[in-house]
């Protein structure tokens with residue numbers, strides 16, 4: 001079973017996963033930034049899109065996964081787009097930032113609210129900070145997984161990996177964090193309705209995200225766990241007569257801008 005992130009599994013749903021990034025960036029008003037950072041950049045395709053929007057910027061993607069960074073290498077452009085290994089729990093910029101973005105990564109960092117405060121202080125005058133996190137921890141995908149992880153069969157091995165409803169905040173919580181960091185802020189949520197195709201499509205989706213650490217931990221028993229989870233998912237997300245399955249997916253967004261006279 002995989003022990004690291006899988007760029008291939010993740011990219012199966014590239015269109016659905018990139019749309020919130022586009023929606024996030026639509027609210028980042030930087031015009032000609034010099035220093036742009038993408039935290040938890042994954043396989044780098046979205047990071048590279050930042051360089052197309054701001055061709056004069058030096059764009060850096062930061063991620064802790066060797067597999068993701070290795071896939072990201074194809075998007076590197078000398079002097080313009082680079083990728084570095086870093087852990088968001090401790091990562092600090094080495095100078096003022098004009099744009100700091102993070103798409104679908106901070107939910108993996110329990111201390112991200114504190115980190116956002118630190119990163120806000122590192123913005124250049126007029127700099128922008130924007131992030132998006134999945135806000136679906138109460139959805140059946142996560143609730144069913146949490147129940148299975150904490151159930152009698154598996155709790156001693158993966159009980160601690162049950163998705164937590166405290167992993168992310170509501171928009172109002174992030175608005176507070178950004179405003180108390182001195183930024184002019186906005187926050188909002190959107191529920192996307194993904195239309196997935198194929199059998200066990202929702203299982204395929206979560207394999208690239210929240211299920212990954214659980215399967216990695218279980219090793220040879222992963223298939224047994226996964227088939228129990230798949231059965232529960234089929235009930236919660238029935239396949240429609242045309243073969244598609246609907247997956248409502250709530251996401252939470254926050255964007256802030258530093259004052260121009262800091």
Ligand SMILES: C[S@@+](CC[C@H](N)C(=O)[O-])C[C@H]1O[C@@H](n2cnc3c(N)ncnc32)[C@H](O)[C@@H]1O
Pocket residue numbers: 005017021039040041042043046062063064065068086087088089102103104105108109209
């Ligand atoms: C769901 S992917 C999102 C990738 C990319 N931002 C995108 O939208 O396509 C989450 C990424 O966060 C990274 N990640 C998770 N925890 C991290 C940490 N503590 N430090 C750095 N990266 C982390 C993972 O390696 C993974 O590439």
